Structures are given as C-alpha cells and as structure tokens.
Amino acid sequence: MRHIARTPGVRGGRRPARPTGTVTDRNWAGELRAALFSALALAALVLTIDAANSTLTPARSALWLGLSLLLYAVLHPQRVTAGPGWLAVRGLLRRAHVCTDLLVSARAADGVAPRLVLRDALGGRVELDPKILTGNPLLWHRVETGAARARTSGLFVCGDELLRGLGARVDGDTAKAVFEASGLD
Missing domain, CATH: 2.30.29 (PH-domain like)
Known part of the structure; x- marks a missing residue:
C-alpha cells in the first residue's frame, strides 16, 4: 500500500503540479485564446463566404484551413x-x-x-x-x-x-x- 504524505493546504495530499517558486506569464492564456479565436474566426468567415457563393470545394476548404493554421502559428504566443x-x-x-x-x-x-x-x-x-x-x-x-x-x-x-x-x-x-x-x- 502506497503512503501519500499530507501537505497542509493541498487537497488530498497531492503536491502542486508546478515546482515551488515557478512563475509563468500571466497574460499567456489570454493571448493563446485570442490566437485560437482569430484563426477559427478566419476559417469560419472564409468558409462561410465560399459556401454562400457556391464555390466551396475540398481543395479550397483545405486552402482556407491551411491559411487559418498559418495564422495561428504566427499568432501563437511564447x-x-x-x-x-x-x-x-x-x-x-x-x-x-x-x-x-x-x-x-x-x-x-x-x-x-x-x-x-x-x-x-x-x-x-x-x-x-x-x-x-x-x-x-x-x-x-x-x-x-x-x-x-x-x-x-x-x-x-x-x-x-x-x-x-x-x-x-x-x-x-x-x-x-x-x-x-x-x-x-
């Protein structure tokens, strides 16, 4: 049977995921969400416009999705x-x-x-x-x-x-x- 040491203030005796004293960029999550939203919004917009004009083909869909992925790669925050x-x-x-x-x-x-x-x-x-x-x-x-x-x-x-x-x-x-x-x- 495995013994789990109890750590005060930590639920279930589990240790925190990050080492003590580690600091991360507090704006990173928001910037990541903005990058994802921008890429998804671009994909939705161009696919919708293409579908409305009845010009959407598998090749054009792949092109638009590739362009959206490229936008995400450029905007992905460090x-x-x-x-x-x-x-x-x-x-x-x-x-x-x-x-x-x-x-x-x-x-x-x-x-x-x-x-x-x-x-x-x-x-x-x-x-x-x-x-x-x-x-x-x-x-x-x-x-x-x-x-x-x-x-x-x-x-x-x-x-x-x-x-x-x-x-x-x-x-x-x-x-x-x-x-x-x-x-x-």
Whole structure:
C-alpha cells in the first residue's frame, strides 16, 4: 500500500503540479485564446463566404484551413516560465532555456518587433519580447535576481545598462499601477 504524505493546504495530499517558486506569464492564456479565436474566426468567415457563393470545394476548404493554421502559428504566443536561477521560453515548435545565475550577455535584437536576447555561460540562449517581462513583475524579479548573481560572480559582462533600463520601466509601470489602484493618480 502506497503512503501519500499530507501537505497542509493541498487537497488530498497531492503536491502542486508546478515546482515551488515557478512563475509563468500571466497574460499567456489570454493571448493563446485570442490566437485560437482569430484563426477559427478566419476559417469560419472564409468558409462561410465560399459556401454562400457556391464555390466551396475540398481543395479550397483545405486552402482556407491551411491559411487559418498559418495564422495561428504566427499568432501563437511564447510561454515564458521562470524559477530560481532559470528562465524558459517555449514557442510552438521549440523550447529554449537559460540559467539566469550564469548570464553573460543581454542585448536588444534588431527587427520589426523588439526582442531581448539573453545568453548564459553554458551556451543557452533565449529570445523574448521585453513586454512579457514588463507586464509580469514576478518574472522580471526572477530574471533580475539571477542577473544580480551573475554580476556578482563577474560573468555578466554585456548588457547591464539594457537590463537596468528594463528594470526601471518595470518599477515605473508597477508604481503607476499601484497609484491607479489606490486612486492616487
């Protein structure tokens, strides 16, 4: 007979699914729903228009469904998770991971959308939208705590100003939200 250890506050003695101290992007589920809704709405709209015009064929249906799947693939949000000493970014097809305690560089990637690229001493590399960190102070805290340890150990040599600027933006947004919630704005 198997013995299940009782954990206070946890129903049935079961342990939580996530490790303690793990933080995830709080906006991810809403963004995922929006991506799914957009793809399904496009499919429904074009299939309905095609059916109303009596031009719907199996080949056209496959084309419209493929286009909707492509839209979903483009809109699928990255899932960012952080814990003590690590940050993971999972996209539709791949997962990347860095040890924040071993960060060696942070840089802003050029391109259409702003991207933050973090590299660690073990060769890990993640690329994410900085808005994910500014919109989730707990995620930012995990990254900043790890970066501070990397600074102390002398590993973090490139991009300190970038992370400090991002931290100032997170602090400013958080203070603004507190003032608005308390009616002091």
